[in-house]
Amino acid sequence: MLLYNSAGSGNCYKVRLLAAQLGLPLELQELDVVDRSNRAEVLGDLNPARRVPTLVLDDGRPLAESNAILWYLGDGSEYVPVAPYERAQVLQWQFFEQYQLEPSIAVVRFLLIFSGEAGRHAARIREQTANGYIALDAMERHLAQRTYLVSERYTIADISLYAYTHVAHEGGFDLGPYPALRAWLGRVAAQTGHVTIDA
Amino acid sequence: MLLYNSAGSGNCYKVRLLAAQLGLPLELQELDVVDRSNRAEVLGDLNPARRVPTLVLDDGRPLAESNAILWYLGDGSEYVPVAPYERAQVLQWQFFEQYQLEPSIAVVRFLLIFSGEAGRHAARIREQTANGYIALDAMERHLAQRTYLVSERYTIADISLYAYTHVAHEGGFDLGPYPALRAWLGRVAAQTGHVTIDA
Numbered sequence: 097m098l099l100y101n102s103a104g105s106g107n108c109y110k111v112r113l114l115a116a117q118l119g120l121p122l123e124l125q126e127l128d129v130v131d132r133s134n135r136a137e138v139l140g141d142l143n144p145a146r147r148v149p150t151l152v153l154d155d156g157r158p159l160a161e162s163n164a165i166l167w168y169l170g171d172g173s174e175y176v177p178v179a180p181y182e183r184a185q186v187l188q189w190q191f192f193e194q195y196q197l198e199p200s201i202a203v204v205r206f207l208l209i210f211s212g213e214a215g216r217h218a219a220r221i222r223e224q225t226a227n228g229y230i231a232l233d234a235m236e237r238h239l240a241q242r243t244y245l246v247s248e249r250y251t252i253a254d255i256s257l258y259a260y261t262h263v264a265h266e267g268g269f270d271l272g273p274y275p276a277l278r279a280w281l282g283r284v285a286a287q288t289g290h291v292t293i294d295a
Numbered sequence: 296m297l298l299y300n301s302a303g304s305g306n307c308y309k310v311r312l313l314a315a316q317l318g319l320p321l322e323l324q325e326l327d328v329v330d331r332s333n334r335a336e337v338l339g340d341l342n343p344a345r346r347v348p349t350l351v352l353d354d355g356r357p358l359a360e361s362n363a364i365l366w367y368l369g370d371g372s373e374y375v376p377v378a379p380y381e382r383a384q385v386l387q388w389q390f391f392e393q394y395q396l397e398p399s400i401a402v403v404r405f406l407l408i409f410s411g412e413a414g415r416h417a418a419r420i421r422e423q424t425a426n427g428y429i430a431l432d433a434m435e436r437h438l439a440q441r442t443y444l445v446s447e448r449y450t451i452a453d454i455s456l457y458a459y460t461h462v463a464h465e466g467g468f469d470l471g472p473y474p475a476l477r478a479w480l481g482r483v484a485a486q487t488g489h490v491t492i493d494a
Contacts, residue, residue: 144391144433144434144436144437145391145394145395145433146433153380157380159380159383159384159387160387160391161386161387161390161391161394162390163386163390164383164384164386164387164389164390165383167382167383167386168379168380168382168383171379171382180367180370181352181356181358181367183366183367183370184358184363184364184366184367185358185363187360187362187363187366187386188358188359188360188363190363190390191360191361191362191363191389191390191393192343192344192359192360194390194393194394195344195360195393195394195397195398196344198394199394199398234343234344234345235343237343238343
């Protein structure tokens with residue numbers, strides 16, 4: 097399988113992490129996250145949103161959106177629950193991630209360390225930093241009484257929310273006040289077959 | 296089942312529409328979309344994000360995020376494909392919806408017709424209007440050669456993306472240049488058991 101990838105992207109990291117844990121080899125094609133001028137040309141027919149990650153299966157069929165790719169690769173494995181309510185809870189957290197956590201924490205991190213023009217985006221960084229802490233608060237409340245996000249075991253929901261929370265400090269977020277979240281980050285990183293974002 | 300609902304919310308409408316087509320009765324409890332001061336009190340233990348829709352199953356278990364609820368209610372019915380790749384494509388479009396379409400089209404519509412302070416948000420409306428047209432462009436390119444978003448039949452992906460595109464004009468979006476999208480809106484509205492957002 098071919099993965100259109102960007103090394104620093106948490107969304108791409110989700111796919112690389114699950115693939116490593118499943119023992120699935122991926123060929124990587126790196127795309128620039130700042131200069132996106134070639135996106136339509138490269139991804140135009142593969143992904144309506146023209147973003148990474150975009151996966152091309154061995155038979156040529158494309159698949160986009162990080163969390164949809166996790167379901168395609170992971171369903172049927174130990175990393176995806178079988179019970180309908182638990183499957184829906186995995187989705188609940190993944191949609192929370194794409195709606196609340198990624199647009200805040202990932203965007204602030206991108207503007208600060210990748211965009212090269214953080215100063216021009218001060219207002220947006222301030223606004224999305226506040227939204228990021230709302231997301232972290234929600235995770236902390238949930239994890240205070242649990243070891244993993246869903247069904248007390250490691251699932252693709254944990255992969256999805258780990259991707260950007262474990263690098264939140266690169267966006268200036270202070271995880272000091274989030275002990276349950278920090279303990280959970282440690283449990284995710286200790287999983288068999290774990291690989292780091294810069295592996 | 297009890298649905299914490301807001302009448303004008305496209306996210307809540309998705310759940311009401313699928314439930315109607317499945318013949319599942321829902322008890323509705325209406326929450327204000329502007330004054331959210333009681334959200335923590337009402338939804339605090341049910342939904343980490345404290346938003347509507349939040350569904351409470353007959354046994355008391357809660358479920359949040361509109362698209363996760365569609366999977367829980369719809370999986371196993373005619374509205375959710377069985378093949379793994381088609382299921383992943385449904386998810387791809389639903390994640391696209393929550394990342395690209397809802398934060399633009401739904402937010403502009405909310406600021407214009409619900410917030411009561413559109414003037415104060417002119418810059419955000421301008422920015423998200425541009426993002427909304429990017430989402431509509433992506434849908435038009437895809438639907439130009441198809442009758443439905445996935446596998447040439449009506450699925451919960453169509454419900455998810457219909458919810459806000461069919462009221463995009465309330466956010467000032469002009470669907471004139473989107474003939475394939477308009478034809479698809481008509482096909483969705485003609486489905487057996489369809490109900491309108493204000494039903």
